[in-house]
Amino acid sequence: MKTHPSEADLALFAGGEAGRLSRFFVNRHVRECRECMDQVNRFELLRLELREFEPPPHDWNRLAAEMRANIHVGLEAGECVRLAAAEQRGWSPKLAVALASLMLLVGASFLLKSPAPNIAVEQKAGAVLESTGSGLELRHGSSSLTLLNHDGVAADQTVSAQGEIRARYVDGGAVTINNVYLE
Amino acid sequence: MQTATLQDAMTEKYPAPGSSLSADVQERFVTENLRRIFLQIYRIVGNVHDAQDLTQEAFIKALQRQEQLKDEQKATHWLSRIATNTALDFLRRHGRVAFCEITEAPESHSETPEASVLRSEQRDWLNAGLERLTPRERAALVLRDVEDLPAEEVARRLDCSKATVRSHIANARIKLRKFAERRKR
Amino acid sequence: MGQETVLDPASSVKIDLPENSPLALISTNMGDSRASNRGGTIVLDLHMALTLRNSGARRVRGVTLLITAQEFAPGGKGSVARPCIDVPSGEQFTVPVDIRLVRPVQQAGGPLVRVQLDGVLFDDLSFFGPNRLNSQRAMTFWETEAQRDRAYFKHVLQARGDKGLGEEMLQSIARQAERPQLNVALSRNGRATGSIVPQGVAAGEHVAQFAFLKLPNAPVQPVEGWAEIAGNEARSPQIEIVNQSGKPVRYVEIGWMVKDKEGHEYLAGSVPGSNSAMLLPAGQHSRLLPDTTLKFSRTGKPVEIQGMTGFVSQVEFADGKVWVPSREDLKSSALLRIMAPSPEEQRLADIYSKRGLAALVAELNRY
Numbered sequence: 001m002k003t004h005p006s007e008a009d010l011a012l013f014a015g016g017e018a019g020r021l022s023r024f025f026v027n028r029h030v031r032e033c034r035e036c037m038d039q040v041n042r043f044e045l046l047r048l049e050l051r052e053f054e055p056p057p058h059d060w061n062r063l064a065a066e067m068r069a070n071i072h073v074g075l076e077a078g079e080c081v082r083l084a085a086a087e088q089r090g091w092s093p094k095l096a097v098a099l100a101s102l103m104l105l106v107g108a109s110f111l112l113k114s115p116a117p118n119i120a121v122e123q124k125a126g127a128v129l130e131s132t133g134s135g136l137e138l139r140h141g142s143s144s145l146t147l148l149n150h151d152g153v154a155a156d157q158t159v160s161a162q163g164e165i166r167a168r169y170v171d172g173g174a175v176t177i178n179n180v181y182l183e
Numbered sequence: 184m185q186t187a188t189l190q191d192a193m194t195e196k197y198p199a200p201g202s203s204l205s206a207d208v209q210e211r212f213v214t215e216n217l218r219r220i221f222l223q224i225y226r227i228v229g230n231v232h233d234a235q236d237l238t239q240e241a242f243i244k245a246l247q248r249q250e251q252l253k254d255e256q257k258a259t260h261w262l263s264r265i266a267t268n269t270a271l272d273f274l275r276r277h278g279r280v281a282f283c284e285i286t287e288a289p290e291s292h293s294e295t296p297e298a299s300v301l302r303s304e305q306r307d308w309l310n311a312g313l314e315r316l317t318p319r320e321r322a323a324l325v326l327r328d329v330e331d332l333p334a335e336e337v338a339r340r341l342d343c344s345k346a347t348v349r350s351h352i353a354n355a356r357i358k359l360r361k362f363a364e365r366r367k368r
Numbered sequence: 369m370g371q372e373t374v375l376d377p378a379s380s381v382k383i384d385l386p387e388n389s390p391l392a393l394i395s396t397n398m399g400d401s402r403a404s405n406r407g408g409t410i411v412l413d414l415h416m417a418l419t420l421r422n423s424g425a426r427r428v429r430g431v432t433l434l435i436t437a438q439e440f441a442p443g444g445k446g447s448v449a450r451p452c453i454d455v456p457s458g459e460q461f462t463v464p465v466d467i468r469l470v471r472p473v474q475q476a477g478g479p480l481v482r483v484q485l486d487g488v489l490f491d492d493l494s495f496f497g498p499n500r501l502n503s504q505r506a507m508t509f510w511e512t513e514a515q516r517d518r519a520y521f522k523h524v525l526q527a528r529g530d531k532g533l534g535e536e537m538l539q540s541i542a543r544q545a546e547r548p549q550l551n552v553a554l555s556r557n558g559r560a561t562g563s564i565v566p567q568g569v570a571a572g573e574h575v576a577q578f579a580f581l582k583l584p585n586a587p588v589q590p591v592e593g594w595a596e597i598a599g600n601e602a603r604s605p606q607i608e609i610v611n612q613s614g615k616p617v618r619y620v621e622i623g624w625m626v627k628d629k630e631g632h633e634y635l636a637g638s639v640p641g642s643n644s645a646m647l648l649p650a651g652q653h654s655r656l657l658p659d660t661t662l663k664f665s666r667t668g669k670p671v672e673i674q675g676m677t678g679f680v681s682q683v684e685f686a687d688g689k690v691w692v693p694s695r696e697d698l699k700s701s702a703l704l705r706i707m708a709p710s711p712e713e714q715r716l717a718d719i720y721s722k723r724g725l726a727a728l729v730a731e732l733n734r735y
Binding site: 007043046060068 | 246
């Protein structure tokens, strides 16, 4: 009875990582064994599918701009700590502040792009105020009016108990504040 | 002549040790490698938010060791290694991560709605399948099958032997294939 | 599925500035704007950049535009504001207005969206405009906070040099990123009550008292407050305040924090003076009674309210002058950690992170 190669051998053969001897024997086997040839084909198909593995559609320009800014801030924080450490001998409040800032910064700078929370305001008459990641929406029935965050820049949002939602964002060095109100 | 020109360019781009990179040079280094590193990390961790964080972390680490950036080719490899390790450390700390990407996608005019849905489904199941791998299996598979690196290079990036890398790749492919088969039933 | 008809986005919007406006509309760049009629539904995507010129004599420090949609019942509106600007006479600036409107096709023609001027704030804090949205108050508060924060960062620069300013900026950025945020859903109750102590509390609810963070220099102080609490809902907050300044007050805003069972504190929102025409004489008490319910959640899970804290965040006097907490008040009360930074602080932090310390110093030295 023919001995089939192991699954691992077939998997490596499909990707071209099999050693020389293993490659020779597997190659000879799959020419005559349909079942193993099918397995190799399935592994190869998976490899092809993996090559197509891309992130979901996203605003690359905005993402890249955020990352560049955060990298810059991270480097500045590192420089700040380096200078503080070079000047100090032993522990000091300045060094403590600089190190604390760095720790906060390293942990926190990666949150700078956190999506804005959803906020919704309902009115019994059917109008809804809602905040989404992309802007502030006033909705009534099948109609809606949305103030969008420019270029999808992440916004900081606040609610007023009187029936108002505000979203504030910084874009191009200027602050813009969008507000939607329930009458 | 080309070598001299390349050397001049490298000297200008990555100055000799003892001098730090200018802001322009840093910016160029980031711009030229940002998309590539982001994609590399995304394929290991599987979601855009974490990929963004880790990409930033990788660049900060790389740019803080500027003596490693003298040679352009070595700098690229060095950065890629940092990126892989950063992603792996993240996966180890957070275990297997399960994400459902809900992003505000810009409207695409180049794909039909059907193709868009299919692509999204494929991405979802690939992500689900990759979650079932250990961090090193996932990294090995992505570096080999997506980044198309030779097995020796994958071993260098993961700091392990070629035999270990082969083992990771084989296990990863087997697990993924079994997941794909269960999904179709 | 209906056919799609492409429309002209420019004819779907009307921009109205009054004749005596100190701002002149120079151009409207429609950019990627699109409008279409898809099977009986109009979809309007406006991405405009309005270029305005300061045609008055004074420097402009803020502008607010009112956005309304034609025949949009029952009534709701939007605004786009640009605070913290500094536009000298004769200079131009842009305001981005990005709107999406979706509505059924109706018989009435004409523009679907109207953009009007609600107000312009000048460097001497004088104001021009119809002020339908109370934008004069909002922009005056923002400008007052901006002056406070610029003065603070300039003081840091003088006292501790570039390095000190850099450290402060990094801490500001870290605070902004760390600041915990809640998801809040707000609804109107329709059951107003005049009593300071809620009555007829429903089963499963209990009445909780506000704790207050008293800022020593605040001209108005909270006295006591209550809200009906059920799980992650807080209903009908009622807050009594007293005017401890020597002059009448016409607007007060109370910041509202909630604490969950782990002891984490979040800024839930604000409770403004319930009556915009309120006039609270010196030494007198009044009540803020917004008739609303707030529901809190975070990352999709309800946040059970274990405690609530209020603090006075804004006061406007009858003479138009405003009070905001000082930096020292914010620091000593730990509010700096929870409150959002002012628009100006956010703008300065953005300059620092994108253009570096030198650019930040140059910006501070402009004022």
